[in-house]
Amino acid sequence: MVKFYPSISEDLREWIFEQSLFFVASAPRTGKHVNLSPKGHPSHTLSLLTPTQAAYLDATGSGCETISHIYEPRNARVTLMFCSFGPSPRILRLFCRGRVIEKGDAEFGGWVRKMVEGGMEAPGGLEMEGGSGAGMDAEEKDETTEKGEEDGKMHLKAIRAIILLDVFKVQTSCGFAVPIFPSSSPPTSSSDGPEVSELLSPVPTSGYANRATLAKWTSFMVKKDGSLEPYRTGNNFRSLDGLPGLRSARRGRGEWVGVEGVLQWGRRVGGMWEGVLVGMVLMMVLMVVVGRL
Structure with missing residues (x-):
């Protein structure tokens, strides 16, 4: 029951915003790790432009895998996955x-506003940003550090980047093996046909809720260090496979971002030495064979 689409239809758009969370997957071109991260309520963090x-919105965290994989030359592959934990x-x-x-x-503030126009709830602190192109740190201007996220809003203090995605393929599948989680949503008919609708069952009324932990941690770190920049500088400058991470973090460590990009290219090319060697050997063999004809 796998179906593919060239774009996000209106009914799929509505379904996406009804889900409680989504997952982001990425990987380096070479390396040992494939990253998979859960993200919060789509209506609070995601926009379909x-x-x-x-x-x-990419919140500050202990790693920077997705950012590093996007920055890697000739990579930038990202997959978002949504799944229903409800009866459908x-x-x-x-x-x-x-x-x-x-x-x-400089374009950060403008993109945040575009995201709000695309269906995302406005994050806390947005009113403190300047013009549509402002990229200033709201955390340096917001003195209400005790404010939590009980209302479910992400605050700009906690955000380190926007991940902008060009969607080239959309896939849906049955999801029959995904467990049901208590939800306040009643069973509805399935778009996969009446035979699937017959499998739907009611579930208890409960559901996911946003944590206030991120806001409280952010407030603590802002009080402690003045902003989240020291934390990002210490934790978001490299991926698990050694790829360059957040540019602001690398600058904070005194790295030359442009030079590091050239070095990264050199390491990537150097890692292909086996293929280069095989190619040279095959070329020599071919030259010998052709020379004897």
Whole structure:
């Protein structure tokens, strides 16, 4: 029951915003690790800007895998996955190519506003940003550090980047093996046909809720260090496979971002020495064979 689409239809868009969370997957071109991260309520962190373009707010965390994989030359592969934990089963994947817009970039503020226009709830602190192109740190201007996220809103203090995604393929599948989690949503008919609708069952009334932990941790770190920049500098400068991470973090460590990009290219090419060696041997063999003809 797998189906593919070239873009996000209106009914899939509505379904996406009804889900409680989504997952982001990425990987380096070479390396040992494939990253998979859960993300919060789509309505609070995700925006569908067009049928083929999406974006989500990337909160400060202990790693920077997705950012590093997008920055890696000739990579930028990202997959978003949504799945229903309610009575109507479905899995949806967005296959994308990504771009990182860091908080310090001049276009950051403008993209946040575009995301709000695309369906995302306005994050806390947005009113403190300047014009549509402002990229200033709201955390340096917000003195209400005790404010939590009980209302479910992400605050700009906690955000380190926007991940902008160009969607080139959409996939849906049955999701029959995904367990049901208590939800306040009643059973509905399935888009996969009446035979699937017959499998739907009622579930207890309960559900997911946003944590206030991120806001409280952010407030603590802002009080302690003045902002989240020291934390990002210490934790978000490299991926698990050694790829360059958040540019602002690398600058904070005194790295030359442009030079590091050249070195990364050199390491990537150097890692292909086996293929280069095999190619040279085959070329020599071919020259010998041709010379004897």
